Amino acid sequence: MxxxxxxxxxxxxxxxxxxxxxxxxxxxxxxxxxxxxxxxxxxxxxxxxxxxxxxxxxxxxxxxxxxxxxxxxxxIMDSHAHVSSIPGMGFGVEPVAIKHPKLVKAYYEQQPRSFLYYGVTQILDPNPGVNFNHFTSTPNHPDYFRCEVITTKSTFPYVEKTDDLSRSMFTYLVDESASESAETSAENVVLKISKSGASCIKLYFEDGYGNASQWPILSPKTLQRIKVSAEKVNLPILAHANALDMQQLALAAGVDVIAHGMWNWGQYSREHNISKEISETLDKIIADKVGYMPTQRVIAGLGEIMLPGIVDSPEFLPITPKSLIDWYKTSQAQWFKEELRIGFDRMPDESISDVFLYGRIGKGNKVIKYLRNSKHPILLASDFPGSPSFANQPGLTTFQEMKAMATAGLSLEEVFAAATINNAKQFKIESDYGxxxxxxxxxxxxxxxxxxxxxxxxxxxxxxxxxxxxxxxxxxxxxx
Ligand SMILES: [Zn+2]
Incomplete structure (x- = not known):
């Protein structure tokens, strides 16, 4: 027997x-x-x-x-890619996407293959939306890790959503005044995220785009409750923050990773150097060993969408469904471009593009260089698609982010590490990857x-x- x-x-x-x-x-x-x-x-x-x-x-x-x-x-590991967000549309549950179910389906079917086409075999998605089955149920897809977003009804990004379906993306809403035992307390929401199998928590430090500041951010007390609870269940905290003051608040809250480049500080000129206040903030990032995701493609995507002919990029052909490329050429698909024009008081498209491609990217590059010179490890993280811009396409954006790192001054060895071992170490998966x-x-x-x-x-x-x-x-x- x-x-x-x-x-x-x-x-x-x-x-x-x-x-x-x-x-x-x-x-x-x-x-x-x-x-x-x-x-x-x-x-x-x-x-x-x-x-x-x-x-x-x-x-x-x-x-x-x-x-x-x-x-x-x-x-390659891209540690900041949103698989539920469709270039040119926003998240799959948002109004533009809801109107085009066939395009969404065609896109979701190809997307994992497009990441693989550019060698991306691991993805960390810091905001999976309502669900991510469309990604993980395809036969071949990069290994998938995710963070879950904690927000309140009065803070970004929830506060910016105007319809119920978009708001339904946020399943981990905290009530800042709730006592510890309440279901919506910071403590219990963190526990719920841990039980869901997520790898991290995402918090937004955003009081308004650019120089605007119209939204409240989470109170220091709430941030502390989240931090203490997250440490207990070993979940790192990623912070969305891209202005100097917001990154300072994120550092004060003890976050583990800053999930965007620092694009918003002072007037920019090509000679403009990093001020003492900025270098002190960057020194704190280095001293506290906070992970850094430059996400330069967010800004590039905003600049490039204003350029004529971006939809005819030959790089889109192997990775983007033809039906979606055709839709990008229709007048309806220009809605986000139109929003940018309004935001910039109808400045010429070319000038809007310059604000992003030269101004903000230039600031981001200086920050990358500063961190790099101090040997602070940089993480490959594209934040694909970064906005509803259709200039960013899956996989290609990750490759372009690597090129942006090289442009900012990283050596090829440093880009290599950023794309492989740095992300594996940051998210404690280096026994399996990197x-x-x-x-x-x-x-x-x-x-x-x-x-x-x-x-x-x-x-x-x-x-x-x-x-x-x-x-x-x-x-x-x-x-x-
Ligand atoms: Zn993001």
């Missing part, structure tokens, strides 16, 4: 292992834990993990990939060019490996 049982177990495990053994032969490994790339390596993947890395010949496998002349890297090492989940990229030679190499993907399963890049293309 025992013999039979053992036999059946070994057959079963052999069958499941055999099915999943993938060998990548003769490849160059590029990974942040290595001082220099390791050449001519054989890498074995089994049951979705890396099980062997060796220069010796491996003879047992089911599928062999010739890695000669190619570069094996960890898959480097090419034995034991880690086999979310990997096979590139034709070395990413330590050129930022463009990240766009030379041959194969995306997801949980040990190789997917040729061309299979991820839409509009074939």
């Amino acid at each position: 025992i013999k039979v049982l053992l036999l059946s177990i070994s057959i079963c495990s052999f069958a499941s292992l055999a099915k999943d053994m993938v060998l990548i032969e003769n490849v160059t490994i590029v990974s942040s834990h290595l001082h220099t790339p390791k050449m001519q390596m054989n890498v074995l993947l089994e049951d979705g993990r890396i099980t062997e890395i060796t220069q010796k010949k491996i003879t047992t496998f089911d599928l062999k990939i010739d890695g000669a002349g190619k570069f094996l890297t960890p898959g 480097t090419v090492e034995v034991g880690k989940i086999a979310n990997l990229l096979l590139l034709n060019n070395n990413p330590l030679n050129s930022i463009e190499s990240w766009n030379s993907i041959d194969t995306v490996i997801l949980q040990g399963n190789p997917i040729p890049r061309e299979e991820l293309v839409i509009n074939k």
